[in-house]
Amino acid sequence: MDPITIGLALVGLGVGFGTSTVVTKKKLGSAQEAANKELKKAKKEADKQIQDARDEAKKLADDARKDEQSRRKELKVLEDKILERQETLDKKLDQLDKRNEKLRKGEDEVEELKNEIREIRKKQQEKLEKVAKLTKEDAADKLMKMTERDIKSDLTGLVAKLQNEAQDAAEEKAAVIITAAMERMASDVTTERTVSAVKLEDEEMKGRIIGKEGRNIQALQRATGVDIMVDDTPGMIILSSFDPVRREVAKVALEMLMKDGRIHPGRIEEVVAKAQTNVQKEITRAGEDAAREVGVLGIPKEVLQLLGELKFRTSYGQNVLKHSTEMAHIAGIIAEEVGADVKVTKYAALVHDLGKALTHKMEGKHHHISGEMLRKYGAPEAVALAAEQHHDDVDTTSTEAVIVRVVDAISAARPGARNISAENFAERMKELENIANGFNGIDKSYAISAGREVRVFVKPNNVDDLSAIKLARDIATKIESTMQYPGTIKVNVIRETRAIEFAK
DSSP: OOHHHHHHHHHHHHHHHHHHHHHHHHHHHHHHHHHHHHHHHHHHHHHHHHHHHHHHHHHHHHHHHHHHHHHHHHHHHHHHHHHHHHHHHHHHHHHHHHHHHHHHHHHHHHHHHHHHHHHHHHHHHHHHHHHHTOOHHHHHHHHHHHHHHHHHHHHHHHHHHHHHHHHHHHHHHHHHHHHHHHHHOOOOOOBOOSEEEEEOSOHHHHHHHHOGGGHHHHHHHHHHOOEEESSSSTTEEEEEOSOHHHHHHHHHHHHHHHHHOOOSHHHHHHHHHHHHHHHHHHHHHHHHHHHHHHTOOOOOHHHHHHHHHGGGOEETTEEHHHHHHHHHHHHHHHHHHHTOOHHHHHHHHHHTTGGGGTTTTSOSOHHHHHHHHHHHTTOOHHHHHHHHTSSTTSOOOSHHHHHHHHHHHHHHTSTTSOOHHHHHHHHHHHHHHHHHHTSTTEEEEEEEGGGTEEEEEEOTTTOOHHHHHHHHHHHHHHHHHHOOOSSOOEEEEEOOOOOOOOOO
16 A cells, blocks of 8 residues: 555544544533533422421421410319319318208207107106006007907907808819810820721731741841731731830831832831931920920920820820820919919929929839929929929929819829729739849840730840759749739740851
């Protein structure tokens, strides 16, 4: 490259560098100027905000000062009021002290006057006794004797007349009240039986119920404790038992088995257990229905359960639950007429025979058991007393108890209401079962065939075959020595061993 070209290039570079330097300086100057402007602007805004903040703080301080001055004025007013009230109270206390002082002086003066009057009366009495030559006690006694002598005969006649009139009126009123109550509560009288009948659909069902070699009917009798008679009445199966609950369980179980169609010993035990549950529900429902029918509310659940069991209990052939509800209606009518507590009377009449549901489980008379159970489950004491006192061996202590005793006699004495022979039969059946249950190793026992047989089931683990033979003889011996009965009684001791296993 020639020198001229090189020179021109260097000159060009120099000119370009100078030009860029001048441009850069101008830009820097402009930026510096813009920055200064922004800085001044920001400073002005900051000064303004600071001034605004100072003004706001000053305003708040002024407001606070004014508020403080206002509160001080209010406090000063309250303080003045309190001081004024305190001064008023001090004045009143001073006045009360002065008044008390005056009252004390007055009391002293009154006491002095009383003493003077007593002294004067004493002197006058002494003067009178000297004049009459009688003391105060002698004069009073003499006056009473004179009065008694003059009016004794009149009083005696008047008392006798009033007693006769009261007795006549009471007897007449009682007869009217009882008659009206009986007319308003004229319920049907039904006598309970000791047998139930189940209708057969066909003769084939009879064979299925009996089972091979009688195993089905034996299992049913063993599970329910009811004597089952198949061949006595065409088209019917007769269930015989003195215990209505067992009879009902057997009836329900038999109806369920015939409806289901599967009849074998294992199925029979399942159905009997289910029937017992159903009957238990029916018992609870019967108690609730009876309480609702007579209008007695608030009866404890346990009492309702025992009350429902009375549906399956009889007293001399009379259904105890029907007897109790009838009594409750009549008792309520009489209580309303004589002014007694209607609720307590109806409540006590409804549950008076509660103990009859437990006489086979507890010792004692049924009315004593009734009172004990009512107290145990939280019934009112007035109800427990009235129920407990409905028989003559306990004295009545309330009008309600007298009413319950009266209506019990009314309900039981109605023509055809009770059958004594049926009750005696049931008692003999219970006694047979109790004798058998008194021996060791007994699982359960049933009196069947109108008391001509006692069927006893023993625990196979506790009683072996030889012991079962001895047990049958011991039971028969005790029955002979403790009971009176016509004919003979068969003691049938059954020992059954089962082995159960499951294939998995």
